[in-house]
Amino acid sequence: EAQVTQNPRYLITVTGKKLTVTCSQNMNHEYMSWYRQDPGLGLRQIYYSMNVEVTDKGDVPEGYKVSRKEKRNFPLILESPSPNQTSLYFCASGPGTSGKLKEFFGPGTRLTVL
């Protein structure tokens, strides 16, 4: 089954404790991205990657890091989480150079930072 998987699905952590949210896709997509979704603000892109070793900032990259060492994986790293990073996070992937127009979203990770 074609899918984007995220782990963990739910996470409660404390301020300053480094965490990683993993994302993996099995569709051989070149394009991958991370979003956060907040009430009243909608979906906002954090980072995206056009292919392996190619990443770039989205609208709200502050406080986040990403890496793309393999085509299928695109982890999101929060080095020192803060309460304003409490949100619902989505990973997405899309095919080819126009992948950002055809994004296939994962199920989401709900993060709470205390």
Added chain:
Amino acid sequence: QKEVEQDPGPLSVPEGAIVSLNCTYSNSAFQYFMWYRQYSRKGPELLMYTYSSGNKEDGRFTAQVDKSSKYISLFIRDSQPSDSATYLCAIERPSGGSYIPTFGRGTSLIVHP
């Protein structure tokens, strides 16, 4: 002014009605226009995308773009209770030499039997 404006609703309609969902955007440099559907506690799901002004049809869904008015619409014919979801418009806008999808806040649609 937000770059993409979308009325959050909720919009409540009876089964079988024609639904019209709308977004406005602020910058004529915006390119591609997408519509996503998001069920509660799920990730968004792409319905369709389009580039040019005019209509694009896929089954019961029709996307319409009016670039002169900076206005996009999604029409749903013969709406069903299973169409109850939040509908997100997304528009590609230029950013640092590339283009980034910018989403509206979403419109909540309720189709009641």
